[in-house]
Amino acid sequence: MNNIYPLSELKTGETALIQELRGGYSFRSRLAALGFTPGAEIKMVQNLGHGPLIVSLRDTRIALGRGEAQKILIRLGKEPLCHNQVKSENASA
Amino acid sequence: MSQSGQERKRIRIALAGQPNVGKSTVFNLLTGLNQHVGNWPGKTVEQKTGICHWQDWTFDVVDLPGTYSLSANSPEELIAREYIIKERPDVVVAIVDAAALERNLYLVSELLPLPVPIVLGLNMVDVAEQQGLKVEPHVLEAALGVPVVPMIATKGQGITELLARIQDIVCNGANYTPNVPDIRTDHKEILDRIEALIADHVPPEYPQTWVALKILEGDKQLTEMMRTRLPQEAWDEIYRIIKQHEDACVAVASGRYAWIGRMVRAAVVKPKAGQISLTDRLDRWATHPLWGLFILIGILALTFWLTYTIASPVTQLLEAYVVHNLANLATTELASAPSWLTSLVVDGIIGGVGTVLTFFPILLIFFAMLGILEDIGYMARGAYVMDRFMHMMGLHGKSFLPLFLGFGCNVPAVLGSRVIESERGRLLTILLAPLVPCTARMAVVAFLAPVFFTAPTLVSWGLLTINLIVLALLGVLLHKFVLKGEHIAFIMELPLYHLPNWRTIALTVWQRLLSFLTKAGTIILIASVVIWALSTLPHGDIETSLLAAFGRLLEPVGQLMGLDSHMMVALLSGFVAKENAVATLGVLFATEGNGAGLAAILPTILTPAAALAFLVVEMLFIPCIATLSAIRQETNSWRWTLFSVLLLFLVSLAGGLLTYQIARLLGG
Numbered sequence: 001m002n003n004i005y006p007l008s009e010l011k012t013g014e015t016a017l018i019q020e021l022r023g024g025y026s027f028r029s030r031l032a033a034l035g036f037t038p039g040a041e042i043k044m045v046q047n048l049g050h051g052p053l054i055v056s057l058r059d060t061r062i063a064l065g066r067g068e069a070q071k072i073l074i075r076l077g078k079e080p081l082c083h084n085q086v087k088s089e090n091a092s093a
Numbered sequence: 094m095s096q097s098g099q100e101r102k103r104i105r106i107a108l109a110g111q112p113n114v115g116k117s118t119v120f121n122l123l124t125g126l127n128q129h130v131g132n133w134p135g136k137t138v139e140q141k142t143g144i145c146h147w148q149d150w151t152f153d154v155v156d157l158p159g160t161y162s163l164s165a166n167s168p169e170e171l172i173a174r175e176y177i178i179k180e181r182p183d184v185v186v187a188i189v190d191a192a193a194l195e196r197n198l199y200l201v202s203e204l205l206p207l208p209v210p211i212v213l214g215l216n217m218v219d220v221a222e223q224q225g226l227k228v229e230p231h232v233l234e235a236a237l238g239v240p241v242v243p244m245i246a247t248k249g250q251g252i253t254e255l256l257a258r259i260q261d262i263v264c265n266g267a268n269y270t271p272n273v274p275d276i277r278t279d280h281k282e283i284l285d286r287i288e289a290l291i292a293d294h295v296p297p298e299y300p301q302t303w304v305a306l307k308i309l310e311g312d313k314q315l316t317e318m319m320r321t322r323l324p325q326e327a328w329d330e331i332y333r334i335i336k337q338h339e340d341a342c343v344a345v346a347s348g349r350y351a352w353i354g355r356m357v358r359a360a361v362v363k364p365k366a367g368q369i370s371l372t373d374r375l376d377r378w379a380t381h382p383l384w385g386l387f388i389l390i391g392i393l394a395l396t397f398w399l400t401y402t403i404a405s406p407v408t409q410l411l412e413a414y415v416v417h418n419l420a421n422l423a424t425t426e427l428a429s430a431p432s433w434l435t436s437l438v439v440d441g442i443i444g445g446v447g448t449v450l451t452f453f454p455i456l457l458i459f460f461a462m463l464g465i466l467e468d469i470g471y472m473a474r475g476a477y478v479m480d481r482f483m484h485m486m487g488l489h490g491k492s493f494l495p496l497f498l499g500f501g502c503n504v505p506a507v508l509g510s511r512v513i514e515s516e517r518g519r520l521l522t523i524l525l526a527p528l529v530p531c532t533a534r535m536a537v538v539a540f541l542a543p544v545f546f547t548a549p550t551l552v553s554w555g556l557l558t559i560n561l562i563v564l565a566l567l568g569v570l571l572h573k574f575v576l577k578g579e580h581i582a583f584i585m586e587l588p589l590y591h592l593p594n595w596r597t598i599a600l601t602v603w604q605r606l607l608s609f610l611t612k613a614g615t616i617i618l619i620a621s622v623v624i625w626a627l628s629t630l631p632h633g634d635i636e637t638s639l640l641a642a643f644g645r646l647l648e649p650v651g652q653l654m655g656l657d658s659h660m661m662v663a664l665l666s667g668f669v670a671k672e673n674a675v676a677t678l679g680v681l682f683a684t685e686g687n688g689a690g691l692a693a694i695l696p697t698i699l700t701p702a703a704a705l706a707f708l709v710v711e712m713l714f715i716p717c718i719a720t721l722s723a724i725r726q727e728t729n730s731w732r733w734t735l736f737s738v739l740l741l742f743l744v745s746l747a748g749g750l751l752t753y754q755i756a757r758l759l760g761g
Contacts, residue, residue: 025311025339025342026166027582028342028343029164029166029310029311029342029343030164030166030582030584032342032346032347033161033162034161034196034584034586035195035196035199037343037346037350038343038347045376046376048382051480052477052481052490052583054477057196058193058195059192059195060193060196060586061372061376061586061588061589062584062585062587063473063476063477063480063490063583063584063585063586063587064583064584065484065489065582065584067582068582068583
């Protein structure tokens with residue numbers, strides 16, 4: 001389970017799968033309805049390391065606050081390359 | 094139940110759909126100008142209804158609020174599902190975006206278990222095609238078991254077929270066999286248990302299976318409804334089940350998406366990944382932290398420039414010809430009437446009409462610009478870029494949208510705060526909205542600044558900047574000390590860019606203008622008459638009037654800013670409508686209205702320092718009465734309305750005082 005990170009760690013252009021939603025009921029319920037469900041593929045469109053970010057999921061672009069993105073856990077399973085990239089950034093952060 | 098009454102050939106339909114799917118375009122196509130905009134009973138959520146005639150049928154159309162799902166997370170979602178369950182329209186038309194079918198069918202998966210037939214409007218098939226997506230309507234229809242009508246609403250395509258399919262369902266309803274989502278696999282046993290427990294206690298209009306699923310999902314409203322109806326032991330067991338499955342809302346949503354996946358697999362052919370779309374290319378600039386900000390500022394500047402360049406001459410023409418001639422006509426017609434009546438009609442009523450009229454061209458241009466920006470999909474990007482700044486005030490990007498409307502008129506800004514999900518965020522946005530300088534205030538500045546200053550443009554921009562700084566500071570302070578509270582989640586869809594749809598824009602502009610006319614317009618007219626009375630009574634002379642007495646009461650405060658009682662009365666008259674300040678000065682100094690006489694007199698009375706203080710107070714002053722009535726309506730609280738008045742009263746006087754004293758120190 002060492003390849004699980006908050007969505008806020010995903011770099012621009014990278015893809016991951018949703019693992020789990022944290023946070024209160026209405027927050028999770030809203031996100032789930034928008035398609036943030038475990039197993040869904042999510043792509044980071046813009047992540048500047050600060051401020052809000054933009055993701056693409058189920059053919060939709062969604063802007064998210066950084067705090068919100070920290071409550072969404074993702075799994076990097078598909079591409080080992082970006083796994084390493086994110087991991088090293090995660091360690092330095 | 095249904096009152097469709099075939100002998101009267103009326104069909105009641107409800108339009109459902111997620112935001113940004115072209116639902117309002119479809120609604121506008123169906124109803125045209127045959128529509129009515131109001132509020133849902135007891136709610137501050139906009140309700141649009143309309144009528145559509147087709148062949149020998151009449152369709153009563155209700156536009157349900159745009160929602161992503163039918164949970165109980167927002168008033169919009171509650172309204173949509175309560176309407177369907179309790180009012181039972183004959184057909185629910187679900188509009189979906191063919192280019193984002195998966196996410197869009199989520200709402201449909203929530204609509205299908207409800208006891209009303211559905212017709213699916215598969216909209217934006219052209220956009221989907223541009224992206225290389227192939228959607229097969231017939232395959233989708235076979236999979237879902239509901240009629241699917243491909244549409245391009247922006248071009249008016251598919252509307253007739255949509256109406257035909259609706260009529261077909263109403264006449265031959267027996268053929269309707271929907272494929273209701275089966276999402277029980279994971280939770281089959283508990284769902285069956287819940288359903289067994291609530292059986293016989295669910296109100297007849299609610300489908301039992303649906304209520305059971307919603308309870309498992311953690312739906313607060315339905316759980317509460319069943320708690321009051323169930324025997325104690327049954328409720329205790331349900332409560333235990335809910336507690337054990339607190340994660341069920343995500344699991345149920347996953348189940349729905351899994352079902353959707355099976356439905357669309359055969360119907361949609363996706364293109365190879367890696368295509369760079371127009372939206373991608375534009376967003377590289379529009380959502381860039383630096384360029385995005387420049388683009389936003391550029392667009393705002395262009396909007397203001399166009400608004401004032403195009404609208405100001407029209408406003409002057411309206412004043413010169415329409416208002417002036419109307420006043421002349423009334424004076425001649427009323428020549429034999431008592432002088433107070435002439436004064437009431439000319440100064441009170443026609444003066445009020447004039448004020449409303451002069452706003453019209455400015456608001457028309459401003460709303461049109463804004464309508465275009467909204468329609469092509471830009472405004473969400475503006476909100477995204479502004480999110481970082483709004484965060485400092487404990488708000489997020491979405492609050493930028495209503496606040497920007499405020500540059501036109503504060504009334505729609507207050508009404509527009511409805512887009513913000515949390516009550517605290519909405520209230521804070523409403524309290525800050527009156528600090529956005531509206532066109533009326535800018536008009537006063539545009540008239541007075543050249544009278545006093547050699548660089549009026551610089552002064553105007555300076556005043557605008559002061560307002561925005563005060564807005565930001567006040568936002569931070571209110572967030573820190575008054576409206577403390579939890580952080581509001583920022584989740585916002587960024588729709589794809591598309592070419593403007595002029596029909597939709599025109600109808601939006603028309604509705605905003607209409608709501609300005611009916612809300613602000615009537616109040617301004619009434620208030621103009623009241624102010625006229627206050628400035629005339631008791632002796633028919635403004636110098637001895639009630640208004641003047643009130644002005645003298647405020648004189649001590651005014652003196653600290655170098656302002657005499659006349660200037661204070663002028664400020665107060667802005668309570669009716671901000672641009673009244675100039676007209677009132679005209680009356681008080683007995684010159685020809687807004688004419689050159691006033692421009693000659695004012696510099697002899699006021700020092701530049703006092704003039705600057707006057708303008709600062711005018712810009713920051715208490716909201717006009719139309720805005721206040723909007724604040725009262727939206728907050729539903731006299732306490733917050735009063736708070737807004739007091740807050741801005743103190744802030745504006747403090748601002749004026751500071752300006753005067755600093756300007757004097759600097760040798761103004």
